[in-house]
Amino acid sequence: MKNFGTVIGPAAALVLLLLQSFGPVSARDEDICRLFSNNTVIRDPESCSKSITCIDFVSHYSTCSGDTAFFNKDTGKCVKSLSDESSCSISCSQSATQFLADPKSCYGYYYCQDQETALYGTCPQNTHFNATTQTCTRQHESACTTSSFEYCYIVKDGVNFDNRQGCDQYHVCSKGSLQSKTCSGQYYQASAGECQNKALVECEAHPLPKDVCGTVKSPKANKFVTDGATCRGYFYCAKQQDGTPDANPQWNQCPEDRFFDAKTESCRLANQVTCAADRCDGRTLDFVVSSSKGCRSYLRCSNGVTLDEKSCGNLFFDEEKGSCVQQITTYPVCA
Template sequence: MEKPKAFVGLALVLLLVQSFGVANGREEDICRLFSNNTVIRDPDSCGQSITCINSVSHYSTCSGSTPFFDKDTGKCVKALTDDSTCSVSCEEADSQFVADPKSCYGYYYCSDKETALYGKCPTDTHFNATTQTCTRTFESACTASSFEYCSIVKNSVNFDNLQGCNKYHVCEKGVLKDKTCASTSYYQASTGTCVAKALVDCEAHPLPSNVCGTVKKPLENKFVTDGATCRGYFYCTKQADGTPDPNPSWNQCPPDYFFDSSSQTCKHPTLVACKWDRCDGRTSAFVASGTTGCRNYLICDDGITQAEKSCGNFFFDENQGACVPGVLSYAACK
């Protein structure tokens, strides 16, 4: 068994110094949900804040006479009277250690009836309030660390909703609200705004309405467009009860190929009419636009359309990547 470090005089002094560090050991950093420079309270501790920089958590620990982090003011404070999830009382714990209600490894040392000093147990140990020691994790029965987003994020801060690329969250008066971007855009966590779909590396495309058909006419063992990209598609499998597939799997065609619903195959982009970004997955800098007449072309950069240009009275030849006088007609731009 190991006594909490704050029990030692030198370590107790060290607790009065604010410390900074970069998150480690987390498989999925919570900052992947927030825009750059967003500050939240650590969901695992009432005495720590997190500053999100390039989707990575940077920790700051409150200490001394202000051991708690207030998510609304962004400051270390003496007490959090409006947050019962972080309520720590030293009233009957003078000169004792009390557990951090949001963390298995955290604790507070009550130097008197009003002052709680924050501390953490060493790696692979949890705090045990009964024995007043840090015990090995396999001996611990702690199940802390559950949290609600609005208890760590202040109001009016947008953050990602992983359930769909077009969705995001925001806390309004302490209540979590689900928001949805316009039909032409996806939510970009790094900027905290809705942007063009092509700018977001999406892994959770929202299911189009009746993507796998209806109860009366379900689509069985069939590929359908994802309704968001020219390359992406869903596969609707036949259900034993005859209902539409509620969770079709998503995939996409290889680079320089678009999905064609009619043939159920991946084809050359000029053979497929698609209203989404036609630069997606393209290796060429200039590709045929979907504009009727086949006289326009797109300038692509990193799979995203930068501009659309016209060949005037000429036609755009995608094979040559140039405007030519000969009449050309593609299925993509008829």
């Protein structure tokens, strides 16, 4: 990363040299790439000159330099200037041989080499750029406040990314405007950038079914209820002091090969529980009994997802043996 401290002046140059050994500024606490699929490239929300490539939910940074000091999130290239509305349209027309602050960063700055060319630089760790004094100063001496960012200022149109408010929700920018979308009968998989079978998505924010913990007139207190999305998942509705329904019930799920039974509020063997969701979810078996009446059909499972349903014809399916048998075999789920 290039530093232009020597251009600022003797005093400022001395400060920069003394602080050079501190290293780069620490990254944000929560990686923004948790929202994006692999190889998605965005502009760093903390700089007009940096790009981020997301790989396995981890940010990998690149910095634009020289006479193309700005990163264009639409083209994915370093450019000489930006004219969008993301407050990154810095102009050197009236600031030749001067330094301008990076509006997205307290430690970034631009040196206007001439009236058209801005060169990017950063202050050392624990310092901020002071546009008034044209120097890098200690953080405790700085009054810097960066401008807030909107996702559509750093992500190009048409790129899906996760909405952490619910497993079935995601965002996409359209004409520079943030749109909220909902998967139909599926959950959003951030790593794939698309809606997928619920069983394939590790969900931390299951959408709450309507009146999941009852109503104001009839709240469910200290009760376990189905999550309405998976065969294994359930919510615990805790009793509230004011007598209202629990607005934030705790989610959990049954162990492998166990489904949640709403009637008994317990985890039971999967072949004993009726469930409309994917019956291969959390199963360790490759073949499981179908809920089709007669117990003569079975499901083929792969990684917790149903591939298809097969019939045993006039035979019965034995889940323990994983095969069709002549002996009459029934389970509560298909009896």
